[in-house]
Each structure stands twice: as C-alpha cells, then as structure tokens.
Amino acid sequence: MTVTAPGASWGTHESAAQLDTPDAPPWPWRVAALVSVALTLAVRQTGRAEHRFGRPVRLAEAGSALPPASTAHARAAVRSVRWAARAVPARIACLEESTAASLLLAAGGRGNVWRHGVATDPIRLHAWIWTDAACRWRNLSTLASTPRSTLPTHLELNRDEFPAHPAAR
Template structure:
C-alpha cells in the first residue's frame, strides 16, 4: 500500500454535511458524492481538528486522498468542521414525497430557452468530470453582475418559465439544470436569487433549487425544507469555492 502522508486537509471545493448516522462529502469540482459511516466520520472530524492523518486508518486515508476528498499538506492545518444537519424524521419504512411531475401552465419562453441552452452547453461542452465546477463558476459570475434581489413573484415567474419551456425540449432537465437556468434567466434582468444545492438523508439524496434572499424556496414543495444547503451562491449568501 502506498504510504499515506502525515498531514492533509479538505480542499475548499469539498463540503461535508454531518447527520447522526452518516457524513456526506460533496466534491463541487467533480460532483462526486461519498458517504462515511459513523466510525469513518469520527476519523474525518479528528483529522479536521488536527490536520493530521496519523490517527486515521491507512486504507481510509489513502482512499480519501485518491478520490480528492483530502489533499496532502506539508504542515498540519485544520479545516472547517462538517456542517451539522438535523436527524431525519423517523419514516418507519417509508416516507411521503411528491411523486411525478406536473406541467406548469403558460406559454413557451424564448429567454427561458436561451437560459436552458446556456446551462446545457456549460455542463456538456468539455470534460464531464469538471461539469459541476464549470456550472458553479458560471453561476458565481452571473450572480456577481446583478443589481438587486428578485422579488418572490419575479423569481417564481422565472422558475415557472424555465419549467414550462423545458417541456418543449428533448434534453434532460432535472432540478440542477432547472435551478441554474432560472438563475441565469434572472441575471439577464440584473436580478439575483440564491442558488442552493443541498442534501437530505434517509436515504441520502441531493437537490438543487433557488430561493429568495429572505430564504424562501421558490416554486418548491414543502419537502424541499428537508434539505440542508451544502452550497449557496448569490446575493449576500454567496460562498466562493
């Protein structure tokens, strides 16, 4: 086995969200997601406090370095503790979530189509491993050029315009593409929202959405509040990687 360096730290583009039963790591350069069970999560927290890998099992440390979750350093340097997330509600074997999709009423929007095309080109032109990183950089750039926060009505209009227009396109449009396109669409009007990417547990799942600067999810079901934001971009909440 390759020798493990004594010191390492988590890069800024790796975010950790801690639930009582699992620690979720998201690499926002590659989009890779890893889950550490409690014993491995305890080793991550200890390393975060000390910057040392000497107490971490070698196979775990080697895996985290190989996957980019940790980067070797010359000296010990601590990094931020994982973001704490609330324990998921007991599901007793099942839980209720909105099923299926509902078509949003309204006309096709040419500007929404341009925003969707922009999103698809960012994620599909270039190496797939860096698609998430390219999208995040584009979102940061678009949000930096805005003049004022979008109102709830303006933000909802943009999200629904993207949602309606996506029905007329042959390309996959899920929450990631929809939320990014809505953010780009508002940015063309110099309006900002907060783009969010978050995690929910039991089972572990990811979701992307937009919310107003006051923290209200836009055109989202109540179940979106079960997600803990791991990364937010826009307005005063912007977190650069």
C-alpha cells in the same frame, strides 16, 4: 393478533405518473427561458467530465452580485424554465432547472443565491434558488435538505445595499 408484512420500501415516495402542465409564461419569459435552458445544457455537456458539476455552478452564480429578485420575478423565472424544459428532449432535473432560472434572473438584472444540499434517508442531492424576497424551490423534498455551506453573498449580508427595482415601485 395478525401482523402483515409491509411492502418493500426504498425510502422514496410515490409520484404522479404525469407531471402537471405549468401555466404558459409571457412570451418574453418563454424565449429567454429557452435560451437559458439551452445555454445551461450546452455548458453542462462541454468540457472535461471531471468539471461537469462545477461548470453549471459557476454559471448559476453569475448573478450573485446583482440586486435581489422579487418573489414575482423568481416565480416567473422558475415557471418559465419549467415550461421551456418540457420542450427540450434532454434530462433536466433540479440542477439544470435552478441553474437556468438563476441565469434567467441574471439576464434580467436580478440576483439570487444558488443552493444545493443533501438529504438523508435515502441520501439524495437537490438544488434550488434562494432570493432575498422568498425561497422559491423549498418544497417537501428540499425541506429535508441541508444546504451546503457556501460563502455568503451580498443578498445574505447587506440586504439594504441595493435600492428597490423601478418596476417594483
């Protein structure tokens, strides 16, 4: 019996060399997403370095007291932010994407819960948004993430507190 030595593994998986091009969202979502991404990057870069993580977190939690977003709104916000991020020559990862999507939903009068968590093997951090209707950014990388304990918002405590949005009727 012959056993071949496996190649080196650093605990990661292979990714496509080219990202899929997201479908273009409607024009109002595009414009609002560009503003949200620009504001998120500006907030991240300004101020003292020791507060670099806290500033986007506070920005992402701006809409936590608003009525919850629908699945359609959450998907449109995420898709719009990902579309806008392709036009910006800056590092935009899950922290910036989730913050901009949360800000975009808040600008439209819809709330969500911004989450970040940690996964092991290898240890990595991830950020995503969660709405009452659906958890949008729970892909394979976030299923392994354990959400950081945060104070529950109204979305998690009293889901019937707000009436349905008129557009959802």
